[in-house]
Amino acid sequence: MKQEMMTIVCQKQLAPRIYQMTLTGELVKEMKIPGQFVHIKVPRADLLLRRPISLNQIDIENKTCTIIYRVEGDGTRVFSEMIAGEKLDVMGPLGNGFDVSGLKEGQKAYVVGGGIGIPPMYELSKQLNERGVEVVHFLGYASKEVAYFQDEFSAIGNTYFATDDGSLGVHGNVGHLLKDAVKNEQPDVVYACGANGMLKAVAEIFSDKKDVFLSMEQRMACGMGACYACVCHVKEDETGTKSVKVCDEGPIFRASEVVL
Ligand code: FAD
Ligand code: FES
Incomplete structure (x- = not known):
């Protein structure tokens, strides 16, 4: 996981409240696994927590990645008003991502x-x-x-x-x-x-x-396993107290593992 001021290459609206943003930077070299996410700082002093957004596309060759997000509150609204050339403080890639390694041709x-x-x-x-x-x-x-x-x-x-x-x-x-x-x-x-x-x-x-x-989706603070803001409960735990952190142990879990 690294952090970088990435540059917005383009931003377009796909549907009401839904935006697609392409970013470029060295960080893309680290992005390989689908289902991982980036933790983006909102460039507004009063919004302290980063916003977790999944990677929608990774283009290592062109050093770009794309996110698609829906405007929900202040953070995503600020993102939607930004234009090409502006920079965003991005941390990532975070999370485990989807495991595709076991799958073979024809499956x-x-x-x-x-x-x-x-x-x-x-x-x-x-x-x-x-x-x-x-x-x-x-x-x-x-x-x-x-x-x-x-x-x-x-x-x-x-x-x-x-x-x-x-x-x-x-x-x-x-x-x-x-x-x-x-x-x-x-x-x-x-x-x-x-x-x-x-x-x-x-x-x-x-x-x-x-x-x-x-x-899985949970509200997050640090995004890297340090604060326990994002826990969810696991199955087959008789005490009902065992939990996993969605940000670094997830966000992808087997359905048999977690309580939904
Ligand atoms: P506000 O409601 O003002 O946010 C207030 C606080 O609550 C912020 O800290 C915010 O991060 C948190 N928060 C609000 N809603 C959510 C939520 N649903 N999940 C987690 N935290 C939330 N949204 C997309 O549109 N596209 C994506 O690809 C995407 N990927 C995600 C991947 C992960 C691993 C997680 C956990 C969430 C993802 N989300 C995604 C949800 C996105 O993070 C929230 O919609 C966004 O943080 C809302 O921020 P806001 O400031 O606009 O809203
Ligand atoms: Fe801090 Fe997951 S958000 S531990």
């Missing part, structure tokens, strides 16, 4: 994303595809209006959509899509990132499968 991976949990799944899919793994995407959005990256995912593998209002794909959530899909086939591995309810549904549907990897 099948289900890649599941919901809302603002979708960005890190793109770099994951790209890397799986490069290894010859067949990827199938299941993406959930609130509505067509706030959907993004449909074409990018579709270019890599079969992609199914669900929206809360039925304006794109099936009416409902990705759980409905997954239940339908597993009637006909079983993937070798499942990766998911999204709201807790979605992660619970994925864990339930694939409860008999070992290789189900979930990206």
Whole structure:
């Protein structure tokens, strides 16, 4: 993990409140594993905590990385108002990331994303595809209006959509899509990132499968394992007191490990 003042190469709005920002710097050389995140300082003196944002794309050759974020509060609003040429204090890459090393050519991976949990799944899919793994995407959005990256995912593998209002794909959530899909086939591995309810549904549907990897989200402070702000509880702990730190032991855990 390193820290650098990275330069914004470009920023564009993908959908209402959703922005894509590309950054350049030496730090990109450290970025290899999909599912890792960067911890970004908001350039405003009263906002002390860094904001954790997942890596959406890594381009080592051109020394750029891309993030996609939704404007939620003051920090992300400040990011959205920045322009090319401005600099951001970035720490990273942080977290363990998705383990793709065990997968072989010809195997099948289900890649599941919901809302603002979708960005890190793109770099994951790209890397799986490069290894010859067949990827199938299941993406959930609130509505067509706030959907993004449909074409990018579709270019890599079969992609199914669900929206809360039925304006794109099936009416409902990705759980409905997954239940339908597993009637006909079983993937070798499942990766998911999204709201807790979605992660619970994925864990339930694939409860008999070992290789189900979930990206957990917790509020963070230090982002590197020192402050214990980001703990979540682990399963099979009779005392109910054992926990793991999402920032450095995660954010990716096997579904069988953590309490959702
Ligand atoms: P405020 O609500 O004003 O934030 C106040 C404080 O709460 C800040 O310290 C902020 O960091 C924290 N906070 C608020 N919401 C969240 C949240 N959902 N998760 C964690 N901390 C939060 N969002 C994206 O849009 N795209 C991503 O790729 C992305 N990746 C993430 C990866 C990880 C590992 C984690 C933990 C979160 C990720 N988030 C992502 C959520 C993102 O960090 C928050 O939306 C963002 O910090 C909100 O900051 P704010 O100042 O705009 O909002
Ligand atoms: Fe400090 Fe995880 S945020 S230990």
